[in-house]
Amino acid sequence: MINITIYRTESGKIQSFELSGHALFANRGKDIVCAGVSAVSVGAINAVHELTGVTPDLEHREDGFLRCVVPGGLPEDVYEKVQLLLEGMIVSLRTIEETYGEHIKITFKKQEVE
Incomplete structure (x- = not known):
C-alpha cells in the first residue's frame, strides 16, 4: 500500500x-496506481518549482519514499501559490484514493509549530 501523510500547520x-510504500496493484511497470501517484506528486513538485521559482526541500529514495517540505520565509503571495498547487495535488491524490483505496491511504496530521 502507498501511504501518504500530509502535514499541515495549525492554521x-x-x-x-x-x-512511502508500493501500491502492489499490478506488476512493476504496469501499476497504474503507482504511476498515478508518482505523476501527481512529482508533477506538483515540478509545478511548484516552475510556476513559483520555489525549490522545496526534497528527500527521495529508490524504495519509493518521497518527502517534500515547503521552505519557510516565502513572500506571502508566493506562499499562497505554492499552497494552491499542493492543494490541487491533494485533490488528485484523493481522487485516486476514492477508486483504489485498498492500494493508497492518505492521512492528514497537524504540526504543532506554525
Missing part, C-alpha cells in the same frame, strides 16, 4: 508531505 497550511 491548515501544507507544511510537508511524505509518500
